[in-house]
């Protein structure tokens with residue numbers, strides 16, 4: 131989705147403002163966009179200069195090279211069209227009619243039509259179809275000689291969500307910001323002050339950032355950043371982000387997705403070591419969200435998330451029930467945010483989100499918080515909105531995930547559910563300390579087991595070459611294998627655009643089996659011993675309809691199943707779905723590559739969905 135960057139440079143520093151803006155926008159490309167633009171304050175001519183282009187940042191670079199705007203303070207934006215088609219006119223930044231104000235915006239101004247109509251009645255002419263332009267026009271129209279005061283007057287008139295960065299022609303070294311339900315972070319570096327909607331844009335310059343509070347204003351000059359809320363100056367603490375900028379590069383891999391699949395052993399190790407003392411075989415108490423008393427009082431954990439994070443939640447639901455005996459419910463956040471169910475005594479809510487910014491997940495959390503529930507979050511991004519809103523956060527230590535298709539975030543989310551389930555089981559007295567040690571020793575083997583699967587990537591690649599004509603793929607499994615099948619099908623469809631569906635293996639014959647014929651590939655995941663024979667029987671049902679079969683699990687070399695088998699290393703039933711997922715990720719990746727798809731930036735998708 132849309133991305134914002136901004137920079138105001140100190141005098142006599144060598145940094146080039148245009149380069150910081152363009153580099154920042156390039157680092158935000160992974161979020162998905164269709165056009166991009168920048169605005170700089172040209173001090174000498176006292177004007178705001180715009181450069182905008184449809185398509186890639188390379189197109190914008192060309193425009194910048196041709197027009198050579200000058201300035202040491204500017205804002206930039208990558209746009210993912212919502213109101214108005216991708217075009218230069220609709221591209222951000224937007225200038226107000228008299229060109230005194232330039233605005234970039236993430237989010238949606240829900241009442242923009244009413245505001246636009248009113249402004250048009252007052253004689254204002256609009257140049258775009260966007261909701262954002264009303265903000266620029268309102269700021270210019272209601273300008274009182276002080277942009278902060280003007281913003282304080284304009285913000286209450288806006289409904290919806292926004293992260294705004296604003297240039298005022300009268301103050302060519304200053305950037306004004308404001309936010310409501312859309313992320314925005316600020317930072318000071320040696321060369322000046324920065325802002326961005328996402329830390330990835332700033333990793334080349336700094337690691338210490340400030341988050342702006344909901345409905346707050348920030349004012350950036352080259353030397354300082356000031357924060358204001360309800361007319362009062364605020365002094366928030368900065369947050370240190372421990373990410374390495376090289377982690378946000380491809381490091382020799384063809385795609386971020388493949389690199390991130392190969393990052394998984396490290397991501398699992400880092401996450402595990404943060405929460406668990408592997409040598410002692412204990413969970414680090416201070417990292418866990420429940421005390422013994424709270425664990426015993428827990429009656430239900432409701433988990434809301436979207437997309438891949440939802441699939442991790444489904445996995446979490448099984449783990450919490452099986453391992454800890456805690457009733458759990460995974461819910462799709464876009465539906466759950468409208469749930470009218472009253473909170474239950476002993477219920478705790480959890481939001482799962484890699485980015486920590488997904489609008490529906492945030493709304494579900496806000497809804498539950500308003501009902502008075504204790505709210506936990508599981509996120510990969512320190513200081514993200516969901517992390518800040520929650521009462522307790524468990525961070526996955528996966529590092530920056532750039533590819534739109536989530537891989538390492540998912541695996542570490544499932545690992546955290548494994549750890550949480552073990553901890554709750556131990557605290558509730560259903561798992562002894564000795565048993566816990568054994569389970570932790572199993573967890574500690576996961577990184578190496580994932581490495582072993584990654585080492586067999588050629589097997590996956592070769593199999594994919596035999597699937598050139600395959601356009602319908604079904605993923606079936608039971609219990610946790612069904613949960614991992616949901617993720618396998620999503621991974622494949624989002625990057626290869628092939629039709630893929632996940633079904634609980636026993637459910638197939640209640641309708642969908644009508645679609646199965648010799649043109650289909652059916653991927654059967656069978657790792658759950660309690661239902662193994664039943665899953666294999668379901669496999670025979672699709673074989674009988676002529677489908678080609680691929681079987682994932684642990685099977686002896688001389689297995690009797692007449693089909694391709696990809697084996698995972700020996701492990702418990704609860705950990706097996708983590709390992710089969712790695713095969714599914716590689717399978718999706720090579721299928722998409724064979725079909726020549728834009729793997730890191732699949733069509734129509736955005737990394738972080740910050741609108742409803």
Ligand code: AGP
Pocket residue numbers: 436437438439440482483484485486487488491534535536537624735736737738739
């Ligand atoms: C993952 O491959 C997807 N692109 C998408 O489903 C994603 O998981 C979803 O939008 C939720 O994102 P979040 O984890 O950042 O909240």
